[in-house]
Amino acid sequence: MDVAAYEKLLPDITPRNKPFWDGCAEGELRLQQCSDCGRYRFPDAPVCPQCLSSAATWQKASGTGTIWSWCTMHQKYFAAFADEVPYQLVYVRLTEGPLVISVLADEPDGAPEPHLDQPVHVVFRPNPGGRAIPQFSTADTVTAGK
Ligand SMILES: [Zn+2]
Structure with missing residues (x-):
């Protein structure tokens, strides 16, 4: 079945969440980790919900x-x-x-x-x-x- 014929809802792939979906394609669950307080977050977000830092990296969970x-x-x-x-x-x-x-x-x-x-x-x-x-x-x- 091609993607166009697939009828279920799928999230859009955006520049911000692309590392998550790239991980899924490689069999890895990836999470954003705040570079300042170290907390992980899901779903992806532009700032840390704990400390509001915008610095983050993607890590294999x-x-x-x-x-x-x-x-x-x-x-x-x-x-x-x-x-x-x-x-x-x-x-x-x-x-x-x-x-x-x-x-x-x-x-x-x-x-x-x-x-x-x-x-x-x-x-x-x-x-x-x-x-x-x-x-x-x-x-x-x-x-x-x-
Ligand atoms: Zn933080």
Whole structure:
């Protein structure tokens, strides 16, 4: 499927977030790190929300975290996602600190529900449009490109 035929919503790639998407394409979760206070932030921002410094670098993140919250989506809010319900949205507290909203990538129907503080790790599965989107897995084994 070519990108033009892909019907799901995708974030725009901008000069500011391009390092994040370049990382995803390379199988790395990247975060901005403030050069003054050292805190990581997500999503990208022109200034640090803690100290307002505009100095930052992009760093490879661990790709690990824990489930802070989740919900199972049964409603078909978007036609493009109708074939995927039910799916599980998760808020993940990354090891570096920021919260990221994503989906659980590998929970089959009938699997136990996720639980608070459950360890997860990032996985990248290119969608039919060719963009690698970070998702999270509770599985012990990481299989890149799965
Ligand atoms: Zn800062």
